[in-house]
Amino acid sequence: MAGAGGFVEADNAEAIIARIETKSSKIESLLKQYKPVEALKTALEGSPPKTLDERCKSANWIVVHRALMAIKDIEGMLNALDVEYYDILMKYLYRGLSTGDRPTCDQCLKIHEKLTDRAGLGCILRCLTDTINTV
Amino acid sequence: MAVVDVHRFAESITCHAWSPDHSMVAFCPNNNEVHIYKSSQDQWERLHVLEKHDQIVSGIDWSSKSNKIVTVSHDRNSYVWSLEGGEWVPTLVILRLNRAALCVQWSPKENKFAVGSGAKTVCICYYEQENNWWVSKLIRKRHESSVTNVAWHPNNILLATTSTDGKCRVFSTFIKGVDVKDPKAGSPAESKFGEQILQLDLSYSWAFGVKWSPSGNTLAYVGHSSMIYFVDDVGPSPLAQSVAFRDLPLRDVLFISEKMVIGVGYDSNPMVFAADDTGIWSFIRYIGEKKAVSSGSSYSSQFSEAFTKFYGQSKATTANEASESSKSRGGVHDNCINSIVPLSKAGSPKVMRFSTSGLDGKIAIWDLENMQEELGHQF
Numbered sequence: 001m002a003g004a005g006g007f008v009e010a011d012n013a014e015a016i017i018a019r020i021e022t023k024s025s026k027i028e029s030l031l032k033q034y035k036p037v038e039a040l041k042t043a044l045e046g047s048p049p050k051t052l053d054e055r056c057k058s059a060n061w062i063v064v065h066r067a068l069m070a071i072k073d074i075e076g077m078l079n080a081l082d083v084e085y086y087d088i089l090m091k092y093l094y095r096g097l098s099t100g101d102r103p104t105c106d107q108c109l110k111i112h113e114k115l116t117d118r119a120g121l122g123c124i125l126r127c128l129t130d131t132i133n134t135v
Numbered sequence: 136m137a138v139v140d141v142h143r144f145a146e147s148i149t150c151h152a153w154s155p156d157h158s159m160v161a162f163c164p165n166n167n168e169v170h171i172y173k174s175s176q177d178q179w180e181r182l183h184v185l186e187k188h189d190q191i192v193s194g195i196d197w198s199s200k201s202n203k204i205v206t207v208s209h210d211r212n213s214y215v216w217s218l219e220g221g222e223w224v225p226t227l228v229i230l231r232l233n234r235a236a237l238c239v240q241w242s243p244k245e246n247k248f249a250v251g252s253g254a255k256t257v258c259i260c261y262y263e264q265e266n267n268w269w270v271s272k273l274i275r276k277r278h279e280s281s282v283t284n285v286a287w288h289p290n291n292i293l294l295a296t297t298s299t300d301g302k303c304r305v306f307s308t309f310i311k312g313v314d315v316k317d318p319k320a321g322s323p324a325e326s327k328f329g330e331q332i333l334q335l336d337l338s339y340s341w342a343f344g345v346k347w348s349p350s351g352n353t354l355a356y357v358g359h360s361s362m363i364y365f366v367d368d369v370g371p372s373p374l375a376q377s378v379a380f381r382d383l384p385l386r387d388v389l390f391i392s393e394k395m396v397i398g399v400g401y402d403s404n405p406m407v408f409a410a411d412d413t414g415i416w417s418f419i420r421y422i423g424e425k426k427a428v429s430s431g432s433s434y435s436s437q438f439s440e441a442f443t444k445f446y447g448q449s450k451a452t453t454a455n456e457a458s459e460s461s462k463s464r465g466g467v468h469d470n471c472i473n474s475i476v477p478l479s480k481a482g483s484p485k486v487m488r489f490s491t492s493g494l495d496g497k498i499a500i501w502d503l504e505n506m507q508e509e510l511g512h513q514f
Contacts (some may be wrong), residue, residue: 021213120381122361129340129360
C-alpha cells in the first residue's frame with residue numbers, strides 16, 4: 001500500500017530494521033551492565049510507530065520485550081522514564097499481554113498496574129483509540 | 136464547591152438550554168419531548184412540554200435576543216418555536232437530511248442556525264422574509280463521518296465543526312442577502328458559502344465539543360482519546376497544541392475567559408485548563424477538588440473491583456479507601472456530563488456561571504464568583 005503522508009515505504013523498512021539491530025546490540029550491552037532502565041529507554045526511543053511494515057514492528061517489539069523482561073524494580077524504572085514515553089510503553093504492554101506467554105504476561109501485568117497508577121486511565125484510552133500508530 | 140444549584144429533572148438528560156433571562160430551562164429528558172421548567176422560590180415547576188418530534192431531541196438552543204427555541208432531532212427534522220400568547224408554536228424547518236440531526240446552535244446574530252448531522256453534512260438555516268419560512272443550505276463536502284458538534288465564530292460567518300472522523304474543520308457560511316461582507320475581512324475564500332477555511336488533523340479518534348474563545352482567536356475541541364486540542368491564531372498558520380490528560384475523555388468544553396477552558400465528560404467532574412503567559416495550555420485542576428490527588432483513591436469502587444480481578448491480588452485496603460473517597464469525590468454528577476452551557480450575557484468576555492447536564496438526569500449550576508483567586512489570573 002502506498003504510504004500516505006508520513007508513512008514509511010517498504011524500501012525504507014530495511015533501513016529501520018538495520019537501526020533496530022544496532023539498538024538491539026546497544027541494549028544487550030546495557031543489560032550486561034545491569035542498567036535495565038537505560039535499556040528500556042533506548043528500546044522505547046525511536047519506536048517506529050508510523051511504519052505499516054509488520055516486520056519493523058515485530059523487530060522493535062523483540063527489542064522492547066528483552067528490555068522489559070529484565071526490569072526488576074518497576075517503581076524505579078517508572079520514576080526514571082519521561083512522561084512522553086508512558087503512552088508508548090502502555091502500547092507495548094498491551095502487545096505483551098496479547099502474546100499469552102506466562103512470564104511475559106506476568107511482567108506486563110505488574111508494570112501495567114504501576115503505570116496506570118501514574119498515568120491514569122487516559123493513557124489506556126489513548127492506547128485503545130489510536131489505531132494508526134500501532135506497535 | 137462552586138455548585139449553586141443541582142436538580143434532578145429526569146432519568147437522563149440529552150441536552151439543555153436556558154431562556155434569555157436564565158429563569159427557565161428547556162431540556163430533553165431522553166425522549167421525543169422538550170420540557171421547559173421555571174425556577175421560582177427554590178422550586179422548579181414545569182411550564183410547557185413541547186411535543187412535535189418523533190424521536191429523541193438531540194439538540195436545543197434558545198436565542199437570547201429573539202427568544203426563539205430551535206430543536207433538532209434524530210427524526211431528521213428541526214422546529215423553530217416562538218412564544219405566542221403564552222404558548223410555544225412550532226415552525227417546521229425542512230433540513231433535507233437523510234440521517235439524524237445531532238447538534239444545533241444559533242449564530243451570534245441569531246439570523247442563522249447550524250445543524251450537524253449523521254448524514255456527514257452541516258445545514259445552515261436562515262429565515263427568508265418573502266416566503267416566511269426557514270431555508271436550509273447544506274455543506275455537503277468534506278466531512279467523512281457524522282458531525283458531532285458545531286460552533287459559531289463571533290463574526291457570524293465562520294463555523295467550526297467536529298466529526299467522528301477525528302477532524303475539526305472551519306467553514307465559511309456566508310449567505311448573500313443574509314450576511315454583510317465586511318470590507319476589512321480576510322480572504323475572498325471567506326465569502327463563499329461552504330468553503331473550507333481550515334482542517335485540523337490533530338486527533339486519531341472521534342472529535343467532540345468544539346468552541347471558539349470569546350475573541351474568536353482560539354479554538355478548543357476534544358478527542359475521544361482523552362486529549363484536548365487548542366488552536367491559537369486560527370487562520371493560515373495556526374498554532375496547535377495537544378494536551379493529554381490523566382482521566383476519562385471529555386465530551387464538551389466551554390471558554391470561561393480568553394485563556395481558560397472548562398471541559399466536562401465521562402469523569403463527571405468539570406476540569407479546568409488554562410494557558411500560561413507563554414501560551415502553553417495545560418490541565419490545572421478539577422473544579423471541585425484541591426490540586427493534588429493521591430493516585431490510589433482516584434478511582435471509584437467499581438474500578439478498584441475490576442482492577443482487583445485484573446491484578447489477581449487482594450486489594451482490600453485500597454478498595455476501602457477508594458469507596459470512601461468516591462463518595463467525597465462523587466461530587467455533583469453521578470454519570471457522564473454531556474453538555475456545558477454558559478449562563479452569562481452573550482458577548483461578555485468572561486463567563487461567571489455555567490450549567491452542566493448529564494446522563495444522570497441532573498442539571499447543575501456552577502458559579503465561579505468565589506473561585507476567582509483559586510483559578511488564578513488567567514480567569
